[in-house]
Amino acid sequence: MRQIKFRMWDFKNKEMxxxxSLAFEEYAPISQMLSQDGIMQYTGLLDRIGNELYEGDIVQNGVNIYEIVWTEHFARYGAKKIKSDSVLSLGCTFPLWQYVVEDTKQCIFEVIGNQFENPELINS
Known part of the structure; x- marks a missing residue:
């Protein structure tokens, strides 16, 4: 079973x-808490050098760059290709587990940023 962890981007102070260190209203429904803008959930996986992978992280493998996203289609986290040497596969989402090395929790990717601290990685 994977560990349940979160982190949150503070839009006002521009910090993760x-x-x-997060505090939620005591009686707020969990669905309301987790739907707040800036909440990023841990995938349970690590990148190739041991960094934790969170939803919204931007990762790289060679020339290809992906955003880690939740995908209802796979009912799991996926890697959405946002930059590639091949235009044909841009925007495609692949199951993240396809990139996990053997039975380890490490992926072949390396985290290079996230959607909040490094929006230029997505928008360029």
Whole structure:
């Protein structure tokens, strides 16, 4: 079973907060808390050098760059290709587990940023 962890982007202060420092309203429904803008959930996987992978992270493998996204189609996290040497596969989402090395929790990707701190990686 994977560990459930979160982190949150603070739009006002332009900082990322670790989930342990987050405080939610005591009686707010969990669905309301987790639907707030800036909440990023841990995928349970690591990149190739041991960094935790979160939803919204931008990762790279060679010339290809992907955004980690939740996909209802796979009912899992996926890697959405946002930059590639091949135009044909841009925008395609692939199951993240396809990129996990053997039975380890490490992927072949390396985290190079995230959608909040590095929007230029997505928009360029």
């Amino acid at each position: 907060y670790d989930g342990d």
